Amino acid sequence: MSLPETIPVRFTEEEAGYLSVRPVLRQTFRLAELADMIVRVSGKNSERLGQILRAGSVAYNGFRYWWEGFPTAPGELQKLLAAYPDDDPSRNFRFDDAAGVILESGGGAARQAIEIPRAQASARRLFRRRSPWQCLAESARELPPAYERYSYAHQADLFHRALSFEEGSRLLAALFAAAPRSLRALLRNASPPCALRFLCPRRPGTKTAA
Structure with a gap:
């Protein structure tokens, strides 16, 4: 099963760990945009990325985002993550x-x-x-x-x-x-x-x- 290209997302501000009473906003995200936000929170981890996409919720940069969760395939997730850098201990500090x-x-x-x-x-x-x-x-x-x-x-x-x-x-x-x-x-x-x-x-x- 292929992953959706776009995902309707709702989001609102979080205050001290609780959802805000401020308005709920809506936006359609491209899959790569949503995945990028998740990677910034959880790192380059296909299992964790899949869990969050299926669960349909993530907190990022003071906002709570949620969407209708969807099934994921490991091969598709690996393709999404392929462009992200890996740790590289051989790099010298400049x-x-x-x-x-x-x-x-x-x-x-x-x-x-x-x-x-x-x-x-x-x-x-x-x-x-x-x-x-x-x-x-x-x-x-x-x-x-x-x-x-x-x-x-x-x-x-x-x-x-x-x-x-x-x-x-x-x-x-x-x-x-x-x-x-x-x-x-x-x-x-x-x-x-x-x-x-x-x-x-x-x-x-x-x-x-x-």
Whole structure:
């Protein structure tokens, strides 16, 4: 049985895990569009993709989407997923390829993650020599981040660099001192990061390392 080419979908905002009382919207999705949204949530997993398509519901980016579930065939799902990249531990970190960084602190329920795009971190505070992005470059030069995995949510390879409490405290202070007002507001109540995750999108047409 072939998969449908288009799927009528209803969606509404979610608030703190509950469905919103805001209006329910309707939109027709192409199968590839719906699959892409699911992959960003669940990863490149044909079994999980099939389960969600059959169940007819997924939460993504603050919205709950639902549709009439339909049967799936493993071969068709594999075709849908063929275009998505795989993890590639052979890839080396290049700071110039990074499009952003995630500052992580705490753990478990107390985990805090602050994502900063490269463009925002490249802006410099008035009368400061360095930008926050240059501070991050220095940290990456001290100990190059290691490959972690491909993130379908970010559409980028993740490179991880652990930080001691002292390193995290120094880096946070340097970022705050160099940051313009908008970024300082984001960092003001942040805890010293215990890890950095750099987001490195792949160049078009590359699923794995050359």
